[in-house]
Amino acid sequence: MCYDKQKSSVLLEGVIHLNRLKHSSFIGILLVTIGATLWGVSGTVAQYLFHTKGINTEWLVTVRLLFSGLLLLLFGYLKEGKSVYRIWRTKKDAISLILFSILGMLAVQYTYFAAIEHGNAATATVLQYTAPVMITCFLIVRYRKLPSGIEITAVFVAVLGTFSLVTQGNINSLSISPLALFWGLLSAVSLAFYTLHPHKLLANWGSVIVVGWGMFVGGVVFSFIHTPWDFRGEASLTTILAILFIILFGTLVAFVFYLESLKYIGATKASILANFEPLSAALLAVLWLNVPFGVMEWIGTFCILGTVGLLSMVKKEKP
Structure with a gap:
């Protein structure tokens, strides 16, 4: 009888533990999905x-x-607490952060927005996802x-996807402007540096701390090129709300949600689920801004996104 009670207790604990794991996994998936979707939506916003309100990139x-x-x-x-300032006390870390x-930070932000300005959010976001390759x-x-x-x-699939995306399968013509292609691929290079x-x-x-200082320092440096008070474009309530969305939800909330998701599902699953970023950017651009996105563009998109899944299968070597 005692043995049966112990066995039942172990089974009950196992069921509770399994339910907790499922609950944690669900929370992690939900957080990374929301975060990645907000990133994608912010690109379309x-x-x-750029295209409707005339805002300067x-x-x-x-x-x-x-x-x-x-x-x-x-x-x-x-x-x-005050430890956010300590990163500047070490010369090596301070130089690396600059x-x-x-x-990294400034380059990836500017090249991505420039690719959107000269093309569209869908193509720019997908091209940026060639960075893992x-x-x-x-x-x-x-x-x-x-x-x-x-x-x-993965490299072959990424090249095939990029070719399909930017040429629609016709080797003699580009379906996007050369500048959009240039800035899109440069954003991928910048993202690669940003990652490594x-x-x-x-x-x-x-x-x-690293990303916070990276953004702030990058913003201060870029202020010498274009000051934050030199506003150009249509000033309206819609414009203000769109800018606030990009800053608050498309950056802060998205980043915090992505970080929190790592605690529940790990980096590998999170990086795969982050594919919701280009997918949400593409879908919203097509549905909201009427961006033309044909069969070849979708094939190219899923080829490039597929490389993330392929590369996640590569066994990591011990350092």
């Missing part, structure tokens, strides 16, 4: 501001970086190792 980049950076640092201060702020190619060359079959397949460079900073200081 930016396209609306450089001004929006400056304002987004400054205010989003300040809000993230405030969030970090509430969690970490490089990340300019060549660029990172894979860089690491293969950097560590002089032969690529695996999965990595070769700050790993030591992130390990030492955490993502909220």
Whole structure:
């Protein structure tokens, strides 16, 4: 009888633990899905501001970086206290942070918005998602190792997807402007640097502090190119609400939700589910802004997004 009670107790504990895991997994999936969707929607809202309201790209980049950076640092201060300032006390970390702020954060924000301005949010976001393939190619060359079959397949699928996206299958013509293609691929290069460079900073200081300072410093630097008070475009309630959405929901809320999701489902699952960003950008651009997106563009989109899933299957080597 005692044995039966112990067995029942163990089974009950197992069921409770399993339910907790399912609940945690659901929360993580929900958080990353919302965060990635907000990122995608903010790109489409930016396209609306550029093409409909005549907002200057450089001004929006400056304002987004400054205010989003300040809000993230405030969030970090509430969690970490005065430790948010300690990153500047080490010369090596300070130099690394400045490089990340300019060549990573500022570069990826400006090139992405420039790709939207000269094209559309859907194409710009999908092109930016070729970054994982660029990172894979860089690491293969950097560590002089032969690529695996999965990595070769991912590169091939990404090239095929990019070709389908920008040419609609016709090698003699581009379906987007050369500038949109240039800025879109440059945003992928910037995102690759943004991903690879700050790993030591992130390990030492955490993502909220590093990204918060990265945004703020990038915004301060870009203020010398376009000041935040030099507003150009249509000033209206709709414009203000769209800008606030990009800063608050498309940056702060999206970033915090993505970070929180990592606690529940881990980086691999989160990176795959982050594919909701280009999908939401594409769908909203088509449904709201009437961006033409044919069969070949969708094939190209799913090819590029498929590379994220392929690369997540590559076994990680021990450092």
